[in-house]
Amino acid sequence: MRGQMVNGDEGRPSCSRCDLHLSCNCSYSGFTSVPMVTDQALSLDLSFNNITMVTQDDLIGHSQLRVLDLHGNRLAVIHPAAFDSLWNLEDLDLSDNQLTILNHRWFNKLEVLQHLNLLDNPYSRLGSPPLFLGLVRLRTLRFGGPDLKELRREDLSGVTHLDELTVHANNLTRYDSGTFGDIWPLGHVSLSLYSPFLTNTELAAVLLEDVCYPETQITLADFHWTHYVSVQPFKESFKRIRNLSIRNLSLSDEATVSFLALFNGNPLRSLSIVGLTLTGEGRWIRANRTDLSSLDEFFVSDVTIIDILKFAMTSDLTFLLQYQKKLSIVNAKMFLLSCTNTQMMVNTEYLDVSDNLLTDLTLPYMLCDSGKTLQNLRVLNISGNHLKSLSTMSRLVTKLTRLTHLDVSRTSYSSMPHSCTWPSTLRYLNISRAKLATITPCLPKSLEVLDLSYNDLKEFVLTLPILRELHLSGNKFLRLPAGAHYPNLQTLTIQLNTLNVFGLSDLQSYRRLENLEAGHNKFVCSCEFVTFLHPQLVGSGDVKITDGKQSYVCDSPLYLKGEAVSQVNLSIIQCWPVLFVSVSCGVALFFGMLVSVLLWRCHTFWYLKMTWAWLKAKRGSQRRWQQRNMDGSEPLLSFDAFVSYSEKDASWVEDFLVPALEEPSDTDSVNPTSPLTLCLHKRDFLPGHWIMDNIMSSIERSRRTFFVLSKNFVQSDWCRYELDFSHFWLFEAGGDAAILILLEPLSKDDIPKRFCKLRKLMSSTTYLEWPQEEERRPEFWRSLRNALRGDDEQEN
Known part of the structure; x- marks a missing residue:
């Protein structure tokens, strides 16, 4: 988390639960004092801890803080300067604590504060001087509690206008007229005035007089x-009053009649009652002349009738239902709404009878099976009732010729007939949270919005040409429905199914799809799926993902389970193993071939083969030397010279060299020559021995080595071996230098680079050239014999 912890006092707790939006949620953590958090926090939630005190230093350094929530602690003491450093604070919640006295100095520096909640603290008055005098931007104010006893005229000085004012004053005993009267405009007022309405009606009347404006929404409670x-x-x-809401209202028959009488001729347009308890028997006949013609909207929910067996409403009270355009009777334990009552609803366009006890048997009485009713009805919400037959519902609503919206969700529909009749005007149908396992052509073609969420559907194949929205969350779909059936679909929700993957081809089948919600499914994070979904999650795809990228989490493979798809980055090996192996093998083969060509061009294989043969022969030679050393014997010399030549030059060796050196010569009477012994591989190598051993052994048993050089020689591998063995013998075994015989003109450049030793010898050793002229040959043989016997002659 960016930023530093402020006030590094030892022993003071810290909280690091801050998100990327710099919002720190430290609620329900058991803190007994204000913890240290990052100094860059914009929102700090410390609700529902055990903090009893806010000191002068607890919040120093938090000048960027916008929201501070201390709700639900045990705050009893706040230092007067505790909030002085919070210059940018816009929302402060000190509700549900133990503050007995409110100090105006808390708010002196909070000039940009917009929302302040001081509810449910044990203070009896707001205090003096006025708390809110400098809060010129205050728009939401909540204060009061069970101990609030008085409200004085100066208490709200400085408060000019509010969007919302909430006051809990169930035990209020004093209210100065005009305390709320100077606040204008006043958007919404919520008042809890239980005791004043029972024991001090004059006080309640004065207070209501100050806040009741035609433009103000009034909410009364308790x-x-x-x-x-x-x-x-x-x-x-x-x-x-134009708009009135009441919460937790208990009425006797007498109070009900008096309450209804207040409506007579008054311009009340909207009445909402949540939590209505009727303690009487429903005898309200004296109110049947009440004029409710201005009441357009009536909402009542959570109705409790104390003595249901004695409660009896008569048709004389049908006047209550004939004017409203919007009528809601929710969770009233109503099992029957008679045809007589619904026929009186001539102006009703919106009817909500959800969460009651209606059944397939009582529904025909409500919708007048044999007559007309609700001719202006456009929206019917009958969800949460005990309905089982969809065919009965479709048949009964067919007569509602203006019906556009029908909500039959949270019912017991488990099957659907093959065909149904519906109003041609029906555009919205909600059958969510039922028990449907299959879908039939019963659904009307006129639908623009269809909600089938939280059923047991596995597939949905039905052509709906003008459908714009389709909601299929909470079912058992394995794949997206085929988009060709819904050419005008713009929004698709299919969360919480068993969807594994979907791709570009699936979305392209929807011609006009713009919004998709497919999170919270069991996604298989394959390479194709992750690659496809990444741009969609960041908004660069053709379809907008509207349920947030955090909803898309991998379910498999196991090593990715729980990972957000947006954070998954798969390697090439994971995504395309066959392609990777193929490319890798191809690259390896290419480089192998390239290296092989380079090695061949550089004669590396020849060198390796030569080295191996040389090492092997060297070991054999070393063994023979060791054996001779152990025996104390001298090396056995069997030949005067070992002749290394190419097989293609064998004719010269046999026709010229051998006769000239191995046969005695009498041409020179002064110095007659004795014959020499030459080692030739063709006649002198031992049969059955490895050729390398023969070469090495022959060189070791020869005093000198002749190399018959020609172009054929440098093209022969065996000649190269013999040359290298001779070189080894010369430098490592102490042998004599080699004698080079050049059969034909051969420059150093004509010798391949792999014959490095030969090139070196030709640079450092004098060689004999074979003369082509006959008259020069005796001199050549004489020079050759002298080179061979040079050492012996010097000794003599």
Whole structure:
């Protein structure tokens, strides 16, 4: 994490749970004091710890902090200058702590603070001087709790206008008129005034008078109205309320009638009640003349009837239903809504009866099986009821000729008939969270949005030509549906299935697909899939991934399980092993051939072969020397000279050399010559012996070595061996120098470089040239004999 820990006091805890957005979540960590975090943090969540105090030094250095949440601790003491360094703080939550006194100095330096939550602390008043005097940018203010007793006129000085004001004042005993009156505009007000409505209706009326404006959304909470007096605080303010929400409301029959009477002729447009408890028997006939013509929207949910067996609503109260355009009766344990009531809903365009006890038997009574009803209805939400027959539903809604949206999710539909009738206007159908295993042509072709999420579907093959959105999450799909059936599909969600892979060809089958959500599947991270998905996740593909790259995680292979696809980088070996092996073998073969050619061109193989033969022969020679040394004998010399020549020059050796040296000569009467003994491989090598041993042994047993040089010689490998063995004998075994006989003109450049020893000998040794003229040959033989017997003659 970037940045440094501030205030390095020993023993002070630290928190490093900060994400890349510099948001540090240190909640539920058991801290008893403010921990050290990076000084670059923008958001710090310390909620639900055991912090009791914020000192002057705890937050020094956090000038970049935008959000600080201390909700749900045990804060009892905050130093007056604790927040002075938080110049950029926009959101501060001190709710649900033990603050008995609020200090205005906490907020002196928080000039850009926009959201402040002081709810549910045990203070009885806001304090003086005014807390919020310098908070000119404050837009959300929440304060109060069970101990708040009084609100004085100056308490909210400095607060000019708010988007949201929340006040918990169930035990309020004093309220100065105008305390909230100077705040304008005021977007949304939430009030908890349980005790004032029961015991101090005048106080409640004054307070409501200050906040009730036609443009302000009013939310009231925690009311228990037992008689008509309880609703009297609304008598004047109700004339100005346009939008009213009530939470946790308990009504007796008398209070209900009085409450309904407040609607009479008033301009209330929207009424929402969440958590309604009816303690009476439903005898509200005295309110049947109430004018509710201005009420466009009525929402009621979580209804509890204390004595359901005695509760009886009559048709005289159908006036409650005839004006609303939007009507919701949710989770009211309603098992029947009669045809008489629905026929009164002549203006209803939106009807929500979800999470009730309707069944396939009571549904025909609601939709008037034998008559017309709900002729203006466009949206019907009947989800969460005990419905099992989709064919019954389709047949009953066919008469709703303006119906465009139908929600039958969270029902018990387990099968679908092969064909159904639907309104031609139907565009949106939600059958999610049912038990469907197969899909049939029962679905209407007119659909633009279809939600089949969280069923038991394995495939979906149905042509829907104008479908724009298809939701298939939470099923058992192994692959994407074929896009050719949905030429206008723009959005596809298929999360939480058993989808392994999908590719470019799958997406290209959808002609107009723009948004895809396919995360949280069991992806096989193959090379093709990872390579394809990477650009899609960063937004460079043709389709936009809208569920975030963190949703795409590898399930296999095992070594990648749990890894984000966006972080996977597979090597060439993993992706294309056959291609890699083929290319590697090809490259190795190419380099092998290249090296072989280079070695051949450099005669390396010849050198290796020669070296091996030379080493082997050398070991044999060494053994013979060691044996002679052990015996104390001298080397046996059997020949005057070993003759090394090419087989192609054998005729010259046999016709000229051998007769000239091995036969006695009497031509010179003064110095007659005795015959010499020559070693020729053709006649003197021992049969059955390795040729290399023969060569080495012959050289060792010869006083001198003749090399008959010609172009044939330098082309012969055996001649090269003999030359190298002679060189070894000369320098390592103490033998005599070689004698070179040049049969034909041969320069050093004519000798291959591999004959390096021969080239060296020709540079350092005088050689004899074979004369082509007959008259010069006696001199040649005389020189040759002298070279061979030079040492002996000197001794004599």
